[in-house]
Amino acid sequence: MKKLLFIVFSFIFLNICAQSKITVFSAGNHLPIEGAAISCNNKLLGKTNSQGILQFRTNCEKVDVKANGFFADEAVVDKVMETVLSKLDPKTQSIQGVIIDDKSDPLALAILRKVNNNYKNNSPQSLDSYSFKSYEKISLDIDEDSIKHYDQFINHRIDSLKTLPQKVQSKEKKKDSIESVNVQKLMASSKLFLWERASQYLFSQKYGEKINILDNRVSGLKQPIYEMMSLRSNRNQIPREIREENRTLYRYFLTDSIDIEGRKNYVIRFRQVDYKQAVKKRRFNGYIYVDSETYGLKKIESNSKKKSEGSITSIWKPIDNKWFLSKENLKFKMGANAFNTEKADKKSKDKDEQKKQKYGNYVFITADYFDFKTPIEVNKKDFSGYTIDVKNSDGSTLDQFRTDSLTTREKMTYEKIDSVGKKYKLDQKLSVFTGLIKGDLRVGMVDFDGIRFIQYNDYEGIRLGAAAKLNEKFNKYISPDAYFAYGIKDKAWKYGAGVSIKTTLEKVSFFRAEYYNDVAAAGRFNEILWNFKKRIMNSGIDMYNNRFYKNEGFKLSYQNDITNALTINISAKKDNEESKFDYNFMNLGNKFQNFATQITLKYAPNSKNIMTPSGKFTYEENYPEFFANYEQGLKTFGGDLAYSRFDVMGQHSFKTKIGVTGVRVYGGLLTGNAPIWHNFGMNGLGSNKGDLNFNLTSYLGFATMEAGKYYNDKFVGFYFTHRIPWYFKTFGKNVSSFDVVLRGVTGDLKNPQYHQFDYKKLDHLYQEIGFESNNFLGSPFNLGFFYRVGYYATPIFKENFAIQLKLNFLGF
Known part of the structure; x- marks a missing residue:
């Protein structure tokens, strides 16, 4: 019954999704590619017609684009998408010969210089004022392609463990073993981490930028990670792939120009410079779309050296002839779960050697920006206080800002990870990390100053000591502190104590x-x-x-x-x-x-x-x-x-x-x-x-x-x-x-x-x-x-x- 309801729910959801249109072209001659397969999670969504166009509906963040005789590519799902595929045969594409020479195309570099030179003028912050909102979702999970296989593997693994003879274990080891199995089960039905936030951005030339966190919710934590509220990638900065100081890390090639929404765009492909082999030199890490009129960035996609290890896609839109970031999609690998499986081949010299089954963990970040307004009525009080203000942090109003509904897996994340966070005191463990950002080592309600453990000068020689203060977990308003130190050379103690009252x-x-x-x-x-x-x-x-x-x-x-x-x-x-x-x-x-x-x-x-x-x-x-x-x-x-x-x-x-x-x-x-x-x-x-x-x-x-x-x-x-x-x-x-x-x-x-x-x-x-x-x-x-x-x-x-x-x- 549950499976039937899930299928019905998925069918309804897919049909209410916004329709997307993709056009696939061939690099160089800019001809449409007929029969290009568009798929999501290895499921075919359709193939392009004679005009290279396919209209489809999907709830996937990305789709794969494949065509015979061309390099495969990916595209972030948007209402209108255009993708250019490069031919596999180097003889049919003159650009491939340039790539083998291991030199950037001078035309591509000239365009990128203009992008940098015009960046300030193309930035929304060159306007008198503006406002917009955003909905962002950050999660830690297994790759979508591996979830089904992981679920089957874990169920089989747990069933196999039940058939093994019970070992005599200490209470601690038995507890660890049970917890390990529970975590494995957890990952089969929910993400490991989920954070949603909705924000409002205000800007004026007179008062600068103001960011209001309208609402946010973090799985497993009682309060949000304030120090990470500022996380963003390409919203207000030139992407690292085209910054002048990073030009030596990549090779750039002007491959084509295409029209997007009536505007001509240059298409620049790039790859990492450490691709040494000729075959790899034909592979690209990503592409850049540059508006030919303003030299503003329209779109950039950058993949890691191994595409499975990470990627980032940013899409901009012109408003009042300035380029606002409208959509961003980021994925990067963060470790892997490795499991020992059956014994290795019998011919192996090490009879205890076991094969490893690995499932990669990935951080996924998606961001949608909307409700753009310029100019706006500017009031001084709207910009008072610090740059970022948190208006709400219980997630109660997030439904008003979500640009897509939560999946069943995401809903289960809040339900399951919240209980895990409470059990394992994740707030306390995370505070150690946030303390290090400020130079403090946090241990419960005590903060230790990271600079004071060991110092050196010619009078004291090596100075050993510690400085500690009671943080907000002791009291929100009162914070006592004390320190001591001893100089090896002058053989003298130093000390002090104080209290701060907010x-x-x-x-x-x-x-x-x-x-x-x-x-x-x-x-x-x-x-x-x-x-x-x-x-x-x-x-x-x-x-x-x-x-x-x-x-x-x-x-x-x-x-x-x-x-x-x-x-x-x-x-x-x-x-x-x-x-x-x-x-x-x-x-x-x-x-x-x-x-x-x-x-x-x-x-x-x-x-x-x-x-x-x-x-x-x-x-x-x-x-x-x-x-x-x-x-x-x-x-x-x-x-x-x-x-x-x-x-x-x-x-x-x-x-x-x-x-x-x-x-x-x-x-x-x-x-x-x-x-x-x-x-x-x-x-x-x-x-x-x-x-x-x-x-x-x-x-x-x-x-x-x-x-x-x-x-x-x-x-x-x-x-x-x-x-x-x-x-x-x-x-x-x-x-x-x-x-x-x-x-x-x-x-x-x-x-x-x-x-x-x-x-x-x-x-x-x-x-x-x-x-x-x-x-x-x-x-x-x-x-x-x-x-x-x-x-x-x-x-x-x-x-x-x-x-x-x-x-x-x-x-x-």
């Missing part, structure tokens, strides 16, 4: 009180409001620096995100400070009490954020970005010092036809009198032992400058980097390139005699030039070579030269 859950807004007993490098640039990536990059700045001071005290602060772009931090502190090196300030000694207030601002107008239960998450960090800090030392509440300390930093990155340029400008000013640690160190990274300089990059450091040598009370510095637009492939899948770097700093110190220790002021322009190899030998590291030039250069090559290592993901 005033709202809608944005970052909290009061904080803390106690600390620690050491810090003299003259460090202010790092308040720096994110995890910046702190990692600057963590090696004191590798060769031993000019440290001790500070013990209390601090009260308040932090608030005034807008999505502007953050403020206000604080007051009272501490005892003491140099840990031979130092005397104005003949007053090396110990002082300090009371100071401080205000720090961060402005990042183009960065995009979302508020999660664990705090704000910046899912897209864009430039420009500005920081400003003002600290005021006061002779009150027992303070010995009166000074004003200002520091600022601004940075920007932009792309032109001659490459990608990054600029960072920063500076500081101290007025009044204060010990050297309230002045500014010039951030030398080099060894002072006369050895070859090898160091790790830092955000503001100089590879060739001796560490702890130069101090100023006023300075200005710059960091300029330019990526040469020459990209090449070395090893692996990474693309390598070269950066030219120029760093400089200059300033002065008003009363150098006040500071009695071995140092120098830097009152001329210090410069170093560098050359960085990005993704060196295909690795995730950049290797840089730097040389000191100008006033501070010496006649000795080794003193001017330095080698520097940097993780590529840290950026410029």
